[in-house]
Amino acid sequence: MKEDKQQLDEPRNAEVRKVRGSLSEKGVMVPTTQSLESLISRGYGVLEDEELSLNFYEALFLQSKGILDVFKGRVKKPVDFRELLHQCEIVDKNAWTRFLVYRDLRSRGYVVRDGFGLGIDFRVYERGEYGKATAPYLVLVLQEGKPISVKELARVLKSAQGLKKMLALAVVNRRGEIVYYTLSRLTMKEF
Numbered sequence: 001m002k003e004d005k006q007q008l009d010e011p012r013n014a015e016v017r018k019v020r021g022s023l024s025e026k027g028v029m030v031p032t033t034q035s036l037e038s039l040i041s042r043g044y045g046v047l048e049d050e051e052l053s054l055n056f057y058e059a060l061f062l063q064s065k066g067i068l069d070v071f072k073g074r075v076k077k078p079v080d081f082r083e084l085l086h087q088c089e090i091v092d093k094n095a096w097t098r099f100l101v102y103r104d105l106r107s108r109g110y111v112v113r114d115g116f117g118l119g120i121d122f123r124v125y126e127r128g129e130y131g132k133a134t135a136p137y138l139v140l141v142l143q144e145g146k147p148i149s150v151k152e153l154a155r156v157l158k159s160a161q162g163l164k165k166m167l168a169l170a171v172v173n174r175r176g177e178i179v180y181y182t183l184s185r186l187t188m189k190e191f
């Protein structure tokens with residue numbers, strides 16, 4: 001990812017209307033009866049059965065920006081950020097770390113989508129390129145103090161190279177600060 005010293009806020013927030021969504025097992029569902037064009041064009045969610053399905057990271061980010069109100073149940077009880085994060089942690093024990101990386105990348109102006117699997121957490125699109133080109137970066141989120149084997153790292157790198165993507169490691173330290181490293185080639189030789 002190109003280094004940018006100045007962090008950008010989500011572009012054109014004023015154009016995004018506040019929406020209401022319902023908590024589900026896999027994220028937040030927003031009915032398409034609401035004006036969702038600005039969210040969809042910025043790379044949020046996936047349209048499913050006349051609803052915009054937001055994954056938990058997207059919902060947490062949009063809720064923290066004041067763009068999304070989340071409710072649960074038939075009585076439409078409001079869900080705050082902490083409760084939404086708790087629901088995300090039920091599905092993913094590393095939810096907080098992944099959310100920090102998601103938020104950081106989005107705040108820098110990148111469009112961030114779920115990874116392809118294969119151990120890859122996110123696909124990242126250059127600023128202004130979402131919908132025009134494929135994501136040039138794949139991001140693997142790592143926590144400081146939680147090791148990853150060289151074999152696993154090599155497997156993920158090989159997958160990224162097979163897709164002709166740059167692999168970035170997002171290492172989150174204990175204070176929540178994020179450092180990005182890119183990998184290009186991993187070769188090892190016996191002596």
